[in-house]
Each structure stands twice: as structure tokens, then as C-alpha cells.
Amino acid sequence: MNRYPMWKNILVAVMILIGLIYTIPNFFGESPAVQITPAKSTTKLDSALLDKVEDIFKQEKIEYDGVYQDARGVKARFKNTDTQIRAKDVLQANLGTDYTVALNLLSRSPNWLRSLGAKPMYLGLDLRGGVHFLMQVDMKAALSKAAERFVGDFKIALRKERISYVGVSREGETVQIHFNNAEELTKAHAVIAKEYPNLTLEESTIGEEKILKASLNLVEQKSIQDFAIKQNIQTLHNRINELGVAEPIIQQQGADRVVVQLPGVQDTAKAKEILGRTATLEIRMVDEEKSDAATLEKAEKGQAPIGDDVFKNRDGRAVLVKKSVVLTGDYITDAGPGVDSQSGRSTVNVTLDARGARIFQQVTRENVGKRMAILLIEKGSTEVITAPTINEEIGGGRVQISGMANTQEATDIALLLRAGALAAPMDIVEERTVGPSMGQDNINRGIHSTLWGFAAIAVMMMIYYVAFGAVSVTALAINLLLLVAILSMLQATLTLPGLAAIALALGMAIDANVLINERIREELRNGNTPQASIHAGYERAWDTILDSNVTTLIAGLALFMFGTGPIKGFAVVHVLGILTSMFSAVLVSRAIVNLIYGYRRKLTKLSIGQIYKG
């Protein structure tokens, strides 16, 4: 009665084997590495980069342990930190500003393990050091900004239709248009309703004045907010690239918050400065008068005339632009790729807000026939994306930038323009910084408490239950193995509370074994044969184990749902620990007991530490 069918034994053995394979990477430790990622969103990631990196290493005679490419970029491992730092400098010098080279740590586990997808556990910031920011997007500002745009739009639309109005003003998130008579208001209502279907329009009268109130409906509000947070995340991505951080995490949390985690960052002041930086796009006039061949040649050598700056365009040729800035990226509310209806060529369509539109209209009116440069400032260097000639006065805040090579380039530049500025201001509402030495301390503390606790439990169990105690301890060790394996497989983030949860899971998991062992003793005391006692002990204890674990599971799931950050980390390990402990306490320990006792015909005594007889 105490023999498992072959498949069950094999199942247990296979589970333990899988557990071993996926736990092993955690023991190999990490070796110094560098990570090369494209710095600009327009730079493509392909295998050419891999070859290039290998070539550079060969030329500079840098010894490396391995180079490989993943979804994010190229990574290379080294024997020691000296080579790592030299490699970083060499790579940065050779690859130029198109790529970000960051120091990183990579698992030292052999390739065959990596090919199985076995990676070490992902350590949270409290264990490896780094900084965590929670940023709040000011949605009210995003909506006001949108409303502000409508003020300008309405004025232009009404003027175009020759509808006379007294004034347009913004109050919070609504726009009010004032009229002298009801007739004009009706006409305006029809025009605006047709052009802006996403606005809720409302008519009212104050004294003699007729007012048309336009407000964003809920759908439109939501789409503006969604857009704002997406754009802000994109912008943060670009800015964080400048920091050269390996494996940053930038995630949306809730409707209006963004989590930014920068592992290994120590200079938090610099990180904050870069995250908070604004305006990475500028529009300036090209200095036509001084753009003769001789001056340009001089300028290319770095000698720009007074009052001018010299920047390179995409072909690498120098362009002279005036120092005074016409517009910055702050005024851009949207940018998207498009096609010019006349020429059929790719364009980038930029939308400016009302103030930007006014400035732009004025500048284009005064400078017809001249060239205007659109500059992109990335990583502290400035590049001229395009410098088109102004053909006519451009009003309405919708600017078409032509001269794109293809739709791909148009899409990329639109992305860059959008990415330059934040759609809405952001505040850091939560900051957690953990120094690297603190991280190592935390790991040691977590591991020490787990190991010493485990050792103490093992000794007590073996004294109290002898052979069955040893079986329980083995099951508990396998539980630890499986738990670590699953955490490594899922690449769940392990934090200090997570380590505490591992320890607690072990303390609680032993409960199932205690229940079983006590039951077996009780059956023996009632005079049952050893084989029958083992059988009954496991059978009867199962119901209790299930019930008590389900209730614990409920608590764990609620923790996961309502917890944030470290609490979530605790909950994940807690829940997984309950599941693995049920498997190991019941199936694994039974399999071992079966192997020990199940094949003995004449079993008169069990080694379960019983002194008294029934």
C-alpha cells in the first residue's frame, strides 16, 4: 500500500532535476560585463553591432569571456573589473555617441545553462543597490495644456468662417467663447461641433453676453491622459539612456504614475537632474547672410561667426544658425508621420500649442523665403534634423516638415520630436535609495537568517522524529530548491521582504510534515501496523494540510493584490512557497518514505522517535 506507481516516482525525480537545473545559476555568481545599447531610438539594433564589438576587442587586444546579443543590445563578459572598465572606455570611444555603454554584471553560469533559459534570481534594488523613483504625472496640467490648445484653434476656426466673437478664454479645463448675439453663437456651435466631435458644448447667457462653453468629454480626457503618460514614459526612456544604466525599469503604475528603477546608480543628484530635464528640441533661423562657402568652411573647424552657432545636419555638413531660439520643444503637443498630398513624399506633422502657434505664425510671416532649422538636442549634442525653406506664412499651429527620405524616417523623427519634451510635468513623489554596501549587507542578513533557521529546524526535527524527521528535512530542502528554481524561472524580483518570505515559508512548510508525522504516531499508538499507519497518516493529514494552506493562500493573494513594491515581492514568494511546500511535504516526502519502507514485507517498527507503546 505504500508504493508509488513508477510514473509518480519519475514525476518527483523530474521535478527535483528541473529544480536543480534552474537553481544552479544562483551559485555561479556574477562577472563584470558591459552592455551596449543604441542611444537613439532611430539607431537600429542588428547583428552588425555584434561583429563590430568583436572587431573592436580584437583590435584593442581586450580579452573577453563571451559576447552575445539580446533584445536590448549587446553584452560582453570579462574576467575582471580592470578589463571591464578598459573595455567600456574603448567601446565608448570607438562606437561614438550613437550607443550607450554601461557597466553591468552578468551571470557566470555556463552556456548550456543559459541556453536552457536558466538565469539567477533577479535581485531587487534593496539587495543590489540603486535608486527607485515614483513619479506623478500632473494630469490636470495635461488637460489644461490641451484646453489651451483649443483656445488658439477656436480663434482660427471662427476667423476662417467669419464669425464675430468677443473673446475666447480658458477656465481650468473648459474653453469659453463669448458672443454678442445668439445668431453668431448658433453658427459657431455648428462649426465647432463639426470640427471637434470630441468636445461637449454647452450654451449659456450672462446678461447680454452669450457664451459657448466647450469641455473635453470623458473619452477625450482619457485619451489625452493616456497619451500624456505614454509620452512621458518615452521621454524618460530617452533621458535614462543618457545615464548609461544597465537594465533600467520604467513602468506605468496606475493611471498617472510612473515607476523608474535604476539599479546600481549612486549619483542620485545627477539622475534626478537628467530625469527632470526639459526641452530637447529647438527651432532656430538659419543665418543665410553669413552662409557663404568661406565662412562655412571656417565654421566647420569650429569658428562660428558672432551671434551664430554651427551645427551639423544629417549629411554631416555644417549649418549656421542664429543663437536666438524661435521655439523649444515645450510648445509641441503632438508629432506624427504623414504624407504630403501634393508631392506624395513623407512628412512629419507637428502640432504646436496656441502660444507656439502664434509665435510660429509671426516668424514664418516675417521670414518667407528663408530657411528655418529644426534642431534636436540629445545627449548634450545638437543636430540639425532638417532646415526647410519657408514658402508661406504658417498659421494654426500645424506644421508640416517635409524632406523625409521615407516613411520609416518620418516615423522615427516624429518619435524623436514627441520624445523630446514631457506631455505633462512630473514630480518625484517617492524616492528610495539603497547604497551598494547596504544591498550586500541585506543579502547576507537574509541568507544568514534563512540558513541558521533551517539548520536549527533540521536538528530539532531529526531529534524529535528520527528517520521521519530526516525525511521531513529532506522534503524541506527540496522545497527550498523548488522555490528558488521557480523564482529564478519567473525572474520575479527578489527583495529583502522576499528573502524573509522564503525563511517564513520554510518555517510554515514544516507544519505539513509535523501534521503527517504526528498522525502516523497517533495511528501507531492506536495499535495499527506500521504500513497501515504510514498510509493512514498521509491520507488523513492531507485534508487538514489542504484546508490550512488554502487559508494562507487567500491571505497571500490579497497581499499581492493590494501590496506595492516590497510587499508584492513578499506576497509572490509567500504564495509560491505555499504551493511548493504542499508539493514537497506531501508528494516528495511520501515518495522518500515509500522508498524506505514501502518495499519491506515484515515491518515491525518505524523510526519516528516513539518511546512509549500504545
Place this chain on the structure above:
Amino acid sequence: MELFRIKKDIPFMSYGRLTTAISLVTFILAVVFLATRGLNFGVDFTGGTVMEVNYPQAANLESVRKAVDSIGLKEATVQNFGSSHDVLIRLPVKTGVSVAKLSEEVKAALVAADSTAEVRRVEAVGAQVGDELYENGGLALFFVSLGIMLYLWLRFEWRFAVAAIIANMHDVVIILGFFAFFQWEFNLTVLAAILAVLGYSVNESVVVFDRVRENFRKMRKASVVQVIDNAITRTMSRTIITHTMTQTMVGSMLLFGGEVLHNFALALTIGILFGIYSSVLVACPIAMWLGVNRANLIGDIEKKEGGKKEVVVEPDPSEFAS
């Protein structure tokens, strides 16, 4: 080895009045401390800034205080933390100053005063984030209780569900009472510990209830009190051993886990100590007083299992008297 060899059942239920009285007193005391002293909430909940600074030599608290004062943060508290080399600085939320900026200023001032200062940890939480956490914590507590009650109600009977949850809440309130009395810092990890205790402590009740149900089937002649006494006595060995093992683990955390895990382990320790007692000696009397008997526990199950329709009901002695 065998520590528990109890031939006769211990009459736990006859001590019902005593144990309930003890529980009631501790419970009321805990509530009183909670009401008068309140919890000492950490930055996670209240918002504010906490910085841990390490010095290679014993820290000079006076000079640290001066440095913090120099940037106009008079309301800061500065104290030793763990060892004489470590200093903990707490700053409340200041309206109009971003949490991120504040820590940067303090860091600069500290390094200016003593260049060997190493900032090991900064936690700065905005007031609004703290408020939300407060709300989420309450919600988590509520849903955990609700989920556990529902499960127990489905699996056993409503009387057990109510009894178990009262016993559990009693544990939670007592842990909170301890934190209020000693003014230990109540932070996120403590909340996690409390929720873990909820799940853990209900384990206890479930193990006993399970045995009660089994006994009702086996001990057909026994009274409710006898059934419960027997169930508690028979599971006592397991209760003590399991708690000892879990407490060993938690004790190891208390010893080796460092300051960050200290309060977490502390909350668990109190939870485990009171969990042993309450889940058995509070939950069972309550279930009994709510009127648990063979009919409402076994009757239901046998009907569900479609077996015997006949339900054996113990004759009430009072019926014979009349």
C-alpha cells in the same frame, strides 16, 4: 523523542470562562493603548523622509544635528540606529518642497560637515502616496478576513468561520496593541507580517476544527465539550511543535535579519505566541457558544455526500429530566 503523552483529554472548555476573560482583558488593553497612544507610523504611511547614514567612526550626533539644522530643518529627528556608527534622520513632509529635493539637500549638508558620511539608504515618500497605502492596507486586511471567512463557511460551517475570524482579529489587535504600547515603528513590512499572521493563525483554528469535525463522526456518544477537548488535546503536540519550528525561523530572522527585518520578525513573534493560544482557546469556546453541534456540522455533510439520510442526534439530557 516524545514530549506529549497525554492519556486523558485536558478539559480545555471548562477553562473557557477563564481563557475568555484573559483574552478580553488583553484585547481591551490593546484597544486602550491603540486609542491613547496610537501607532507610530513609519514614512511608508505618513510620508516624509528617512535617511540612514553610516560613519567609519562613532557618529557625532550633535554635529549631524547641526548640519541638518543649518539647512533650516529644525523638525528633523536624529538618532542612533543599530550601532553607534549608524545614524537615522527623519524629516516630516514639508508642503511645497519635493521629497526628492529634500534628501539631496540633507545629503549635501552632511557631506559638507563630515566627508566620511556615507548615505546608505534614503526613503522619501510623498504624503499622498502614504495616504493611499493606508487605504490599501485597510482594504487588504478586509479582503483577507472576508476571503478566509468565506472559505471556512463553505468548508465547515458559519459558526466556525465567525469564531476563527474573531480569534484572528484578536491576534491582530493584540499585535497592534504591542506596537502602540512600545511605540515601535509600524511600516509596510509590519503590515505584511500582520497579514501573514492572519493566514498563519487561521491555520491553527483549521487544524483543530478539522479534528472537531472528524471527532463528531467518530465519537458518536460524546458531548460537544468532550469532542472539542479531545480535538485540542490530540492536536496539541502538533500545535506546539509547529509553532516552535516557525518561531525558530522567525527567531533566526530576529537575530540575523538586521534592522530592516527587525519589526517584521517582532510582529510575527507576537502573532505566533498569541496565535497558539487564541486560535485554540478563543476560537473553540466562541464556536461552542455559537452553538456548534453534531447536527449542524455532520448533518450537512452527510446530506451532501448522499449517504445516510438518518442523522443521529444526541438526546438532550434535559429532555429526560422533564
